[in-house]
Amino acid sequence: xxxxxxxxxxxxxxxxxxxxxxxxxxxxxxxxxxxxxxxxxxxxxxxxxxxxxxxxxxxxxxxxxxxxxxxxxxxxxxxxxxxxxxxxxxxxxxxxxxxxxxxxxxxxxxxxxxxxxxxxxxxxxxxxxxxxxxxxxxxxxxxxxxxxxxxxxxxxxxxxxxxxxxxxxxxxxxxxxxxxxxxxxxxxxxxxxxxxxxxxxxxxxxxxxxxxxxxxxxxxxxxxxxxxxxxxxxxxxxxxxxxxxxxxxxxxxxxxxxxxxxxxxxxxxxxxxxxxxxxxxxxxxxxxxxxxxxxxxxxxxxxxxxxxxxxxxxxxxxxxxxxxxxxxxxxxxxxxxxxxxxxxxxxxxxxxxxxxxxxxxxxxxxxxxxxxxxxxxxxxx
Numbered sequence: 001x002x003x004x005x006x007x008x009x010x011x012x013x014x015x016x017x018x019x020x021x022x023x024x025x026x027x028x029x030x031x032x033x034x035x036x037x038x039x040x041x042x043x044x045x046x047x048x049x050x051x052x053x054x055x056x057x058x059x060x061x062x063x064x065x066x067x068x069x070x071x072x073x074x075x076x077x078x079x080x081x082x083x084x085x086x087x088x089x090x091x092x093x094x095x096x097x098x099x100x101x102x103x104x105x106x107x108x109x110x111x112x113x114x115x116x117x118x119x120x121x122x123x124x125x126x127x128x129x130x131x132x133x134x135x136x137x138x139x140x141x142x143x144x145x146x147x148x149x150x151x152x153x154x155x156x157x158x159x160x161x162x163x164x165x166x167x168x169x170x171x172x173x174x175x176x177x178x179x180x181x182x183x184x185x186x187x188x189x190x191x192x193x194x195x196x197x198x199x200x201x202x203x204x205x206x207x208x209x210x211x212x213x214x215x216x217x218x219x220x221x222x223x224x225x226x227x228x229x230x231x232x233x234x235x236x237x238x239x240x241x242x243x244x245x246x247x248x249x250x251x252x253x254x255x256x257x258x259x260x261x262x263x264x265x266x267x268x269x270x271x272x273x274x275x276x277x278x279x280x281x282x283x284x285x286x287x288x289x290x291x292x293x294x295x296x297x298x299x300x301x302x303x304x305x306x307x308x309x310x311x312x313x314x315x316x317x318x319x320x321x322x323x324x325x326x327x328x329x330x331x332x333x334x335x336x337x338x339x340x341x342x343x344x345x346x347x348x349x350x351x352x353x354x355x356x357x358x359x360x361x362x363x364x365x366x367x368x369x370x371x372x373x374x375x376x377x378x379x380x381x
Contacts, residue, residue: 014093016039016062019069023040025081039065118133118137129324131329135311138333139251143251147180155219156245159184160185162184165194169193182197219248221243223250223253228284234300237301241300257288258341262287304350305349305350306349308347309336310335310341
């Protein structure tokens, strides 16, 4: 068995062991115990979508089933119980002292020697090809490509929720950052990374619609991982369309759940938290499926969908060590483009209809025929 296959097998075994412990634990809700039994039954079954003898990919379906079971467990099982069983699995199937598993050879060399920054710029994660941060790398690359293809002197960009700094960090590392005029909007004006890099900063709540931001003002609007935290989203989504220029594009990202889990997460989980007297807020006020997210965007924003892509098909937890490998990142990006509804997070790239082409070109300050709105078509390298 190859080193990669051994590592993949170890990840599957750890997940299976956690599900086994959850199935036996009386503190585990019955729904999770049922999911654990189904997951373990599939892993142990000789009839599978991908035979286990196939190198690496033979464990992909096992990992997917276990990841779904663990996802349900994270929603419903008390955090201290999950932590206890994860620690037990780590003791039975140990990795290296940092919990990263064995250091395997990579197509690009020893990627564990890289600085502990996602994509070389983002301190939010230590894994270089962090799937959790890959959405920021993807939007930054698209925006950089649009800026490079534009005839405009500068592309006007609005980043909503700019306090987390992820968008700016990734954009600054791209080749056409100097062709962007970046503005930001954030709930807290005191917590903004490199505020001097923004031409304008609007402080306030997106729920209020940001009336101080002019309509038809920006070529690109980014709203990544914001909508799920809002109590009301109708006006917030309408604002994304309002501030965008005709022909401009918005990149909007949210976490999603497969239906009907999004309804369980939105309506049932809060009631369970109340019954269990959970003090720590989960933070998310909204829960979307891919269909409900796109429906809300099209209904309230007036934008048309250009492209939808998913991120994090299977990631985190027992599989987090694979985020150091380029092949794993590429695989997840490919799968996310084909089946975004099965991912944990999605981005919708949406365009505002062109009602008046000549007016748009005058606002942009470019000669007729200028069109920066092109999506990157080159394959991932």
